[in-house]
Amino acid sequence: MRWKLIILFNPCAGGGRSATRLKKLLKLLDEKSIPWELFNCLEEETWQQLGQQKFFRNTLLVIAGGDGSIHQTVNWFYQSDLPPDEWPAMTVFPIGSGNDWAGTHKIPSNPKKWIKKVLSGRITSGKLGKVEIAAEGNEGLTEVLKVNSLGIALTGQIAESLNDSRAGNNKQAQYLLLALKHYFKYTYPQFNCRTNRTIIRSRPLSINIGLNETTGGGMRLFPQDEEVGKLKCTIIEKPSGTAIPKLIWKLYLGDISTAKKEVNCFCFEQMSIEGEQNEFPVEIDGEYYRSVKLKVEVENSLRWKIVNPA
Incomplete structure (x- = not known):
């Protein structure tokens, strides 16, 4: 298919160091006479223009960013008046x-490989998760689509600290230091x-829920489920002092799910989560929220069109 690309660029992606790689991609697209339009997703005008855009069968919306940028874009479409069957691929x-989502779908970051593999890929339908957030002082529920990951407990606290300190920094290094x-x-x-x-009552170190193969600060720390589109929960219980070195080793070099005494991994269809505190921080696809209660499930009534690389 001869694609026409609409590129949504997040200038803050990658700690603000992503513009150089995008320029390389745009130069290669010009050399191959592949048409493209570029929009800054941080500008309100972009979303107004997107709402007036006519999407054709050969329109490919390229999100130039990471998990948070995908989350922002998918949720904008979800909250818009555009029916899902009219969303672009x-x-x-x-x-x-x-870039956990890209890692799951084997999407390369090298511009030459990206053009070769993605633009010759095929359209498939992807599953999404749905999270209902009950915020303190808000009588209604906020519905948020989850593309990849959700984390609470320690993971939520890290997301809260990262929320205002992204630009110009190495987020992965920050993540480890804050952890x-x-x-x-x-x-x-x-x-x-x-x-x-079942009901699980726990005082965990971390709770991570994934929809794809891995989650965890863009570093693919927590293995989830090999079958993409299923919800899997990884609960790391409060570790003893002697268990900490083993957990760290398995987290970065092994498989955390094999630490049976400290880690509980299971699949589920629907889960509600409440904390003993009034409100707790939540990370969804790298974005920060607060809630007093969560409900997490697969959004079976909605699919989004994605292009899997060849």
């Missing part, structure tokens, strides 16, 4: 700090997780 040029900082101050509040099968 989408893909990502992975230049963000967190250490929060770990030594973490108080292990209780969370109650209710699935269609």
Whole structure:
């Protein structure tokens, strides 16, 4: 198919160091006479123009960013008046700090390989998760689509600290430093997780819920499920002092799900989560939210069109 590209660029992606890689991609597209339009996703005018855009069968919306940029774009379409069957096919040029979704779908970040593999790929339908957020003081529920990951407990606290400190920094290095900082101050509040099968009461170190193969700060720390589109939960219980070195080794060099005493991994169809505190921080696809209660499930009534690389 001869694509016409609409490129949504997040200038803050990758800590603000992504413009050079995007310029290389645009130069190659020009050399191959592939038409493109570029929009800055941080400008309000972009979303107004997008709302007036007519999407054709050969329109490919390219999200030049990371997991957070994909999250922003998909949720904009979800909240718009455009019916899902009229959404354009989408893909990502992975230049963000967190690129877990691109990693799952084997999308290369090298511009030459990206053009070769993605633009000769095929359109498939992708599953999305849906999260209902009950914020403190808000009588209604906020519905948010989840493209890849959700994290609470320690993961939520890290996302809260990262929220205002992205530009110009190495987010992955920040993530690791903040993980250490929060770990030594973490108080292990209780969370109650209710699935269609059981109730889990836990004072966890971290709870991570994935829709794709891996989650975790763009570093693919937590293996989820090999079958993309299923929800899987990884709960890391409060570790003993002697278990910490083993957990760190498995987190970065092995498979955290094999630490059976400290880690509980399971698949589910629907889960509600409540914390003992009034409101707790939540990370969804690298973006920061706050909630007093969550409901997480696969959004079975909605699919989005994605291009899988050849």
